[in-house]
Amino acid sequence: MxxxxxxxxxxxxxxxTVGDLAVASNAMLADLSLPARSLAEINAFVGKGMAVLVERCLGAASSDAALVARAIERFRVHYAEANGHSxxxxxxxxxxxxxxxxxxxxxxxxxxxxxxxxxxxxxxxxxxxxxxxxxxxxxxxxxxxxxxxxxxxxxxxxxxxxxxxxxxxxxxxxxxxxxxxxxxxxxxxxxxxxxxxxxxxxxxxxxxxxxxxxxxxxxxxxxxxxxxxxx
Incomplete structure (x- = not known):
């Protein structure tokens, strides 16, 4: 070889990067009046890109396409602020x-x-x-x-x-x-x-x-x- x-x-x-991803994910969930996720949960959600992370954070609510789109937009805003801080x-x-x-x-x-x-x-x-x-x-x-x-x-x-x-x-x-x-x-x-x-x-x-x-x-x-x- x-x-x-x-x-x-x-x-x-x-x-x-999970600390920053957790900050952005939970800020996004708060914007949508959804319960926060633990660091361990978010750690397990990482791996297939931003959209999949967001959908996994939403859980059953990810069946609502409009909600997913709004959640991705909010995640982008929060992650842009958190990216690299921790x-x-x-x-x-x-x-x-x-x-x-x-x-x-x-x-x-x-x-x-x-x-x-x-x-x-x-x-x-x-x-x-x-x-x-x-x-x-x-x-x-x-x-x-x-x-x-x-x-x-x-x-x-x-x-x-x-x-x-x-x-x-x-x-x-x-x-x-x-x-x-x-x-x-x-x-x-x-x-x-x-x-x-x-x-x-x-x-x-x-x-x-x-x-x-x-x-x-x-x-x-x-x-x-x-x-x-x-x-």
Missing amino acids: RIRSLTIDLDGTLLD TRLYPGVLDGLDALRRLGFPLACVTNKPAMFTEPLLARMGIADYFAVVVSGDTLPFKKPRPEPLWHACAAMGSEPAANLHVGDSANDIAAARAAGCPVICVPYGYNEGRPVDSAECDALVSDLVEAASYAASLVLSPPVPRGRPS
């Missing part, structure tokens, strides 16, 4: 990103978070410059677990899916990578919709991004040409 690029999930892999880098992320950058191949962040939140968050957390490509949840008509976001990232980096290692935290990431034809490794922390990843489902479980970089290094047979962020 010759690795030429990496794609990395955002929420639950690079960043612990978000934290997971341990090992900066050291891991530095190690990956030293390997010389391009990195892409592939997330289901909408672009209006993704790039400001990457910048606020000081990690935007590590990524040659950012694919957000609304960059394409499809989100993970569909393969298109990974294919798009690979094409932008000049890599083939089989030569791209995907790093994530959930079955959602594994399904996207398998569908795209990418090898995939997972961290055991993060947001997995209540279903922890199993080592049998991915190519490896790694404790953090430092170990992910070591795993990637073991797969590099010849150093690729470094690539900058596309203009």
Whole structure:
């Protein structure tokens, strides 16, 4: 296996964002006179993008399409205010990103978070410059677990899916990578919709991004040409 690029999930892999998501979710629910959700509930709701998070917060009320549309609008307002305020880098992320950058191949962040939140968050957390490509949840008509976001990232980096290692935290990431034809490794922390990843489902479980970089290094047979962020 010759690795030429990496794609990395955002929420639950690079960043612990659940605090901000909980603030925005419960502010949205308060606007709609609906009961608040616990942090544990919201943690389990994260993984398939903003609209699914909102629908899961609404519960039975999500059958009302007009209410869902209003809830999404209110969530956008509140999350724009909360985005990054209590978000934290997971341990090992900066050291891991530095190690990956030293390997010389391009990195892409592939997330289901909408672009209006993704790039400001990457910048606020000081990690935007590590990524040659950012694919957000609304960059394409499809989100993970569909393969298109990974294919798009690979094409932008000049890599083939089989030569791209995907790093994530959930079955959602594994399904996207398998569908795209990418090898995939997972961290055991993060947001997995209540279903922890199993080592049998991915190519490896790694404790953090430092170990992910070591795993990637073991797969590099010849150093690729470094690539900058596309203009």
